[in-house]
Amino acid sequence: xxxxRSIGVYLPIYRLPREEIARAWAGRSMAGTKAVAGYDxxxxxxxAATTLECLARRGDKADGLFLATTTAxxxxxxxxxxxxxxxxxxxxxxxxxxxxxxxxTTIAIxxxxxxxxxxxxxxxxxxxxxxxPAAAKGxxxxxxxxxxxxxxxxxxxxxxxxEGSYSIFNDFTDYWRTADDTFVRTTEGRFIDEVGYLPxxxxxxxxxxxxxxxxxxDFTRVxxxxxxxxxxxxxxxxxxxxKAQVQDPLYNEIGNTGTAxxxxxxxxxxxxxxxxxxxxxxGYGDGCDxxxxxxxxxxxxxxxxxxxxxxxSGKINISYGQYLTWRNLIPAEASxxxxxxPISLPGRWRERRAIAALYGARCKKCGTPxxxxxxxxxxxxxxxxxxxxxEPYKFSDKKGKLFSYAIDQLQPTLNPPGVNGVVDFExxxxxxxxxxxCEIDKVAVxxxxxxxxxxxxxxxxxxxxxxxxxxxxx
Amino acid sequence: xxxxxxxVAIVGMGCTxxxxxxxxxxxxxxxxxxxxxxxxxxxxxxxVQAAWIGTVFSGxxxxxxxxxxxxxxxxxxxxxxCATGSEALRAASYAVxxxxxxxxxxxxVEKLKDSGATxxxxxxxxxxxxxxxxxxxxxxxxxxxxxxxxxxxxxxYNLKPEEGKRLLAQIAVKNHHNGSLNPKAxxxxxxxxxxxxxxxxxxxxxxxxxxCGVSDGAAVAVVTRADIAKSFRKDPIYIKAMQINVGARQGxxxxxxxxxxxxxxxxxxxxxxxxxxxxxxxxEISLAEVHDCFSIHEMIVYEDLGFSPRGRAxxxxxxGTFTLKGDLPVNTDGGLxxxxxxxxxxxxxxxxxxxxxxxxKAGPRQVKNPRLGLTHNLGGNxxxxxxxxxxxxxxx
Numbered sequence: 001x002x003x004x005r006s007i008g009v010y011l012p013i014y015r016l017p018r019e020e021i022a023r024a025w026a027g028r029s030m031a032g033t034k035a036v037a038g039y040d041x042x043x044x045x046x047x048a049a050t051t052l053e054c055l056a057r058r059g060d061k062a063d064g065l066f067l068a069t070t071t072a073x074x075x076x077x078x079x080x081x082x083x084x085x086x087x088x089x090x091x092x093x094x095x096x097x098x099x100x101x102x103x104x105t106t107i108a109i110x111x112x113x114x115x116x117x118x119x120x121x122x123x124x125x126x127x128x129x130x131x132x133p134a135a136a137k138g139x140x141x142x143x144x145x146x147x148x149x150x151x152x153x154x155x156x157x158x159x160x161x162x163e164g165s166y167s168i169f170n171d172f173t174d175y176w177r178t179a180d181d182t183f184v185r186t187t188e189g190r191f192i193d194e195v196g197y198l199p200x201x202x203x204x205x206x207x208x209x210x211x212x213x214x215x216x217x218d219f220t221r222v223x224x225x226x227x228x229x230x231x232x233x234x235x236x237x238x239x240x241x242x243k244a245q246v247q248d249p250l251y252n253e254i255g256n257t258g259t260a261x262x263x264x265x266x267x268x269x270x271x272x273x274x275x276x277x278x279x280x281x282x283g284y285g286d287g288c289d290x291x292x293x294x295x296x297x298x299x300x301x302x303x304x305x306x307x308x309x310x311x312x313s314g315k316i317n318i319s320y321g322q323y324l325t326w327r328n329l330i331p332a333e334a335s336x337x338x339x340x341x342p343i344s345l346p347g348r349w350r351e352r353r354a355i356a357a358l359y360g361a362r363c364k365k366c367g368t369p370x371x372x373x374x375x376x377x378x379x380x381x382x383x384x385x386x387x388x389x390x391e392p393y394k395f396s397d398k399k400g401k402l403f404s405y406a407i408d409q410l411q412p413t414l415n416p417p418g419v420n421g422v423v424d425f426e427x428x429x430x431x432x433x434x435x436x437x438c439e440i441d442k443v444a445v446x447x448x449x450x451x452x453x454x455x456x457x458x459x460x461x462x463x464x465x466x467x468x469x470x471x472x473x474x
Numbered sequence: 475x476x477x478x479x480x481x482v483a484i485v486g487m488g489c490t491x492x493x494x495x496x497x498x499x500x501x502x503x504x505x506x507x508x509x510x511x512x513x514x515x516x517x518x519x520x521x522v523q524a525a526w527i528g529t530v531f532s533g534x535x536x537x538x539x540x541x542x543x544x545x546x547x548x549x550x551x552x553x554x555x556c557a558t559g560s561e562a563l564r565a566a567s568y569a570v571x572x573x574x575x576x577x578x579x580x581x582x583v584e585k586l587k588d589s590g591a592t593x594x595x596x597x598x599x600x601x602x603x604x605x606x607x608x609x610x611x612x613x614x615x616x617x618x619x620x621x622x623x624x625x626x627x628x629x630x631y632n633l634k635p636e637e638g639k640r641l642l643a644q645i646a647v648k649n650h651h652n653g654s655l656n657p658k659a660x661x662x663x664x665x666x667x668x669x670x671x672x673x674x675x676x677x678x679x680x681x682x683x684x685x686c687g688v689s690d691g692a693a694v695a696v697v698t699r700a701d702i703a704k705s706f707r708k709d710p711i712y713i714k715a716m717q718i719n720v721g722a723r724q725g726x727x728x729x730x731x732x733x734x735x736x737x738x739x740x741x742x743x744x745x746x747x748x749x750x751x752x753x754x755x756x757x758e759i760s761l762a763e764v765h766d767c768f769s770i771h772e773m774i775v776y777e778d779l780g781f782s783p784r785g786r787a788x789x790x791x792x793x794g795t796f797t798l799k800g801d802l803p804v805n806t807d808g809g810l811x812x813x814x815x816x817x818x819x820x821x822x823x824x825x826x827x828x829x830x831x832x833x834x835k836a837g838p839r840q841v842k843n844p845r846l847g848l849t850h851n852l853g854g855n856x857x858x859x860x861x862x863x864x865x866x867x868x869x870x
Contacts, residue, residue, distance in 0.1 A: 338591040343609035355610055370727050374611045382727045404626040404733050406618035407678040413613075420614045422622055424729045432622075432726045434612045445629045459609060466610040 002116040003158030004293070005123065007267050008054030008150035009307045010046050011254060012037045013437050013473075015314035016323050018142050024320040025137050034145035034255030036318060037131045039326040039414035040436055040454040043069045044079050045465065046148035047129035048086040048453045054125055054150040055087060057302055062152060064094040064124030066112060068104035068259045071131045072097060073463050075179065082465070083127065085356035086453050088394065094121060102175070102225065104128070105259045106167075106283030109291070112153035113162055123154040130258030135183040136329060143228050144184070145255025149263035159302055160270065160279070160293040166208035169287035172196040175227070193231060197284065198238050204288035205239060205280070212292060216241065216280070219292075221269050223247040224282040225262040253312045267307045273299055316439060326414050335412035343459045351375030358396035358451060358467045360429060364389045369429035371395055393429070395451065396467060400425040402447040407440060412457075423449055423469045437470040448472040477749040480870050481571040483703035483710035486515020486696035489826040492814035493660040495690040500532045500585045501541035503692035507819075508542055508581060511694040515706050522696075523575035525549045528562030528582040529818035531589075539581060553818075555853025556765065557718065558582060559693060560821030560862035564716045566697050576698055582823070583692035584816030614677075617685050619855040620768035621677035626733040627770060628679065631785055636671075639679050642769040643670035644791050646683045646811055649766060652798060653808025655838045660687040660814030684769040689814025693822035695829075700870060709833045714750035714846065715865040717742050725857015733856050734785075736771075739778035742861035743850070747780075750865040752846070755780045759802060759865075760844030761831055763824035765852045766809040775850060776804070779863070798839060806831060806839045821862060824849040832868040845869065 015033035022029040037046060047067055055062065065087075067080040080095035098104035098111070105128040112124035129148035134140035174192040177184050186192070201224065209215060216222065222245050226232035232249045247269045249261070257264060262283045269279055279293040324330040351374075353359040360371025366384040371393075380387050403422040411418025419435040421443075435443070436454055449469040456464040488510025490503050498506070504527075512518060524547055527539045536549035554561040559582030566578035628638040647667055653659040665683060673681035696706075703710035719742030725731040743755070752758045764779070766772035776787040781795075781802055790796065796804040807813050807827035810820060828847030830836045846867045853860035 336591055337615060338589060340609060340613060348609075351610070368728075372723065373726050382722070382724060403729070404622040404629070406614060406621035406625065408614045408618035408621070409674075409676055410615035410617065411613055418614055418618070420612050420618055420622075422626075422726075422733065428729065430727055430729050430731075432612060434614075445625065456610060457613070464609050 001158070001161045002113045002153060002155050003161040004151045005154040005156070005158050006054050006058040006060070006152040007270060007302055007307050008050040008052070008057065009264065009267050009311060010050035010053065010148040011035050011311045011314070012041055012046070012146055013315040014038055014318050015316070016318055016320070020320050021142055030142055032252035033314065033317070034142070035147050035253070035257065035314060036323055036326070037146035038436060040456070040468070041146070042073050042455055042463070043071045043129040043131050044073055044082050044463070045453050045455060046146065047079070047127040047150070048083045050129065050148040050150040051083055051087045051125055051127045054127070054152050058152065060123055060152065062089055062093060062123045062125045064112060064115060064121040065089060066096050066098055066108040066124060066126045068098045068108045068126060068128040069130050070099060070102060070104065070177070070258055071133070072099055085352070088357040102259055102285030103283050103287060103289060104285070105263055106289035106291070109151065109153065110165060110167065110289055113165070116153055116155050123152055125150055125152050128259040128263045130260050132258045133183050133327070136324070140184055140186065143251070143256050145257050147254055147257035147260045147264055149260045149267055151263065157298050158296060159298045160295050163292040163294050164208070164212045165289065165291045166204060166211050167287065167289045168200065168204045168207065170196070170200040171286065172200065193234055197226070197231060198235060200288050201235055201282065201284060202238060204282065204290050208280070208290040208292065214292070216245070218278055219245060219280045220273070220277040221245055221247050222280045223262065223265045223269050225284040227256060250312065264308065268309070270299065271303060271306050271308055275299060322415065337410055337412055340457065340459070343462060343464055345462070351377070353377070353392070355466055357394055360393050360395050361390035362393040364391055369393045369395070369425065369427060371429055371431050373432045395425060395429060395431065396453070398425045398427060398451070399472065400449045400469060402443070402445060402449055403430070404445060405435065405443055407443065419443060421449070421469055434468045435470065436468040442471070478567060478571055478716050479714050479749055479751065480700050480712050482567040482697050482713045483700045484695050484713070484825070484829055484866065485698050485703050485706035485710045486511040486517065487694065487826045487829050488514060489658060489693040489823055490691050491658045492689040492691035492816060492823065494587050496587065498690065500538065500583055503585065503690060504539065504541050504581060504583050507692040507694040508579070511696050515696040517577065517696060517706070519544055521577050522579045523547060523577050524566070524569055525579040525581065526562040526565040527551050528553065528558035528580070528821070529584055530555060530558050532583055532585045532818065538583070554718070554860050556767065556817055557821055557851040557853045557860045557862040558818040559823065560849065560851050560864060561718065563695055563697070563822060563825060563864070564718065566695070567713055567716060570697050570699055576702065578697050580695045580697065580822060581692065582694070582819040582821060584818040585690045586688050586816055587690050617677040617680050617768060620770055621680050623733050623774060623856060624679050624770040627774065630732070630734045635679055639671045639681070640667060641788055641791060642684055642773060643667045645766065645769040645772050646670045648797050649805050649809040649811040652806050652839060653812025656807050656813065659808040659812050660689045661808070661812045680768055680770065686767045686810035687812065687814040689816045691814060691816040691819045691823065693819045693826050695822055695825060709868065711829050711832050711866050711868055712870050713864070714867050715746040715863070717746040717749065717863045719745065719861040719863070721854070721857045721859045723858050725855070728857070731857045734774065735778055736774060736852060736856055736859055736861070738859040738861035739775060739850070739852060742863040743779045746863040746865050750846070752865065756802060759846050759848050761803045761806055761828065761841050762848040762850065763807070763809070763827055764804055764850040766805055766811050767815060767852070769811070771852065772804070772809070779848070779850065798841065803841045806836065806841060821849060821851050825864065825866070828866060832866065
């Protein structure tokens with residue numbers, strides 16, 4: 001039976017305390033924090049990170065990759081294809097972006113289940129990732145956070161079987177954003193709850209229960225999207241859920257992460273689930289998709305390394321000023337350093353293997369792994385000078401140590417100072433690259449590092465993604 | 475292979491004041507330095523039979539030399555990052571040594587202050603070998619690329635950051651003292667150790683005064699055959715060695731490249747010593763102009779060039795070995811730190827100082843009875859470096 005085989009969670013390490021926002025606007029202080037994508041992260045980089053984790057947990061390849069997001073970096077150009085190349089999936093992998101609705105995630109999951117059931121795919125990853133833009137000084141600024149989560153849908157060794165599903169659509173305008181809008185728009189909250197969200201969710205849940213002849217009491221846990229904690233609690237009351245059944249929406253720690261929100265809640269539920277448990281999982285947005293999940297004995301395999309709880313609290317609290325500049329919400333003074341030249345698309349294409357999955361090469365004569373910091377594939381070995389005797393060698397999954405570093409006050413970056421390192425990889429090879437997600441005073445020679453896919457800068461509308469090194473996350 | 479030793483002599487040199495020359499263009503700087511060199515050599519522009527111009531950013535092709543109105547002679551632009559000025563001198567000297575001309579001109583120029591930006595312009599060409607055409611190279615500044623060396627040096631030799639910074643500060647203080655004696659230097663102020671160590675950090679551990687000046691300037695040399703040099707002047711300076719040694723990104727790609735020495739420097743200087751017949755550089759070199767783009771590099775160069783034993787530069791710095799009154803004065807004119815660093819001009823500017831010193835014309839900076847002088851550049855940085863190491867002498 002089709003179900004969930006693996007999960008992945010990616011939460012940025014940065015948290016913006018809500019009281020920091022309140023202080024900026026002399027507003028009423030609100031509890032908690034929201035997760036904020038780093039200055040070099042976006043929906044694509046976070047989705048890539050969660051996809052890599054989802055693959056690594058089961059040591060598998062996927063033959064399908066669906067991205068669910070409302071904040072793809074390009075209006076035209078597929079993000080799933082970028083993620084598939086970064087995660088080194090085979091060329092025949094079926095890629096698709098599911099967009100324009102917060103329900104994209106459950107729509108994509110449904111499509112993945114259908115594909116697996118029909119036999120057209122074996123393992124489909126659904127990665128949900130969002131960085132929704134909120135205008136300053138508003139309720140959405142307090143509510144919205146950034147994050148990503150992924151599930152692998154397949155039929156073998158599933159951790160949770162999908163026993164059934166039920167969907168409705170609902171043409172209701174509660175949150176929207178046109179091509180011309182910089183920020184998410186919304187309307188009056190009571191109207192949304194009473195006419196839109198609550199009736200739609202109730203209708204979908206009762207439709208599911210009726211179709212499968214179940215009652216809410218048959219579920220150990222109910223996991224569902226809501227736009228904020230108040231709305232989340234309102235539905236729990238409306239459905240008369242037992243307190244123990246309600247999955248915490250995590251909004252206090254990370255905020256509402258858009259397409260990733262319900263899926264992140266699901267990973268938290270799976271972290272605690274026991275074999276035999278039944279979970280009701282519901283995504284919302286222009287309608288509702290409900291699923292019945294039944295936990296299997298395989299669940300233990302993803303529980304040995306807790307998927308979400310160690311990541312919830314984040315590592316670095318940022319200031320409101322950092323948040324504004326990272327999000328380009330305030331015009332900041334340009335660097336006085338000379339501008340970088342525009343990037344060459346033919347150059348990026350030639351060096352695509354290095355850029356996407358950080359492929360270098362290993363010399364077949366002397367065995368030395370090697371990679372150029374500007375992506376050029378070696379033709380002559382840096383160690384023994386043998387010509388064209390190379391095999392591909394992937395560096396993105398290798399750990400490394402910091403050989404030396406430079407903290408650069410002049411470097412043009414949205415998060416000064418720039419941190420850069422000479423990284424020596426376990427197993428050989430060296431790369432001089434930027435470091436990210438660092439606490440500056442903890443950067444030290446010998447520090448263990450791992451690689452992470454990030455946005456370097458934008459050049460004439462092109463997102464220049466590449467790899468950086470970051471401190472190994474525990 | 476018998477090398478360049480004593481085949482070519484420098485018979486005239488010129489050098490502009492370095493600094494923020496807002497009111498002078500590339501053409502003014504070239505004319506200013508070249509006419510000083512013509513006068514020094516006792517020749518006119520019509521005597522020049524071939525010319526090489528070195529510039530990194532301030533002009534494409536030898537058309538850059540057009541302000542001199544040299545009439546239809548072979549001219550070429552050369553570029554080799556911070557070794558560019560030295561490269562122009564090498565080309566001119568090789569042409570004379572090859573016997574294809576008797577009088578050749580080497581020009582180095584850079585007008586950095588027209589960019590409107592702070593610091594040195596980065597890679598500017600699509601497909602550039604520094605950043606790659608894909609633009610994925612890390613976007614750090616030049617000081618950062620040398621901060622790697624300082625961080626590693628401190629780590630390797632167990633220097634506490636404050637200790638290391640004070641050590642490096644002595645280099646800046648020395649070079650500022652020398653620069654204060656030089657009316658052509660960009661900066662002519664003395665500094666104290668406290669001022670250096672308390673200066674704003676640019677790329678930890680390097681502070682503002684660990685970094686060289688960004689300047690405008692030009693320098694020019696007239697070279698001729700050694701055997702006819704005395705017909706131009708009684709005190710020509712003879713070329714003893716000219717070595718260029720270029721890395722192939724070993725520092726960026728190989729774990730055995732240690733960042734506390736620069737292999738390009740070590741091999742470049744060893745070849746230069748062999749070409750010049752120098753057995754013990756510490757004893758035989760009278761003065762050296764080395765590439766102190768950042769203080770840490772001058773310290774590493776002491777060791778790379780064999781002036782100090784490996785890891786022991788500290789002893790010589792603290793003993794004052796490299797000051798004007800020391801055993802081996804280094805950067806007597808203020809160095810890149812203080813004289814300034816217009817990239818394409820720097821190699822020739824260094825040679826200008828060595829030339830004047832060897833002729834005994836260095837005024838208050840004059841070192842005692844010099845015989846052999848050395849100039850050294852490092853373009854790029856560790857493992858992606860272009861080292862030039864030239865040796866000249868006042869005796870044939």
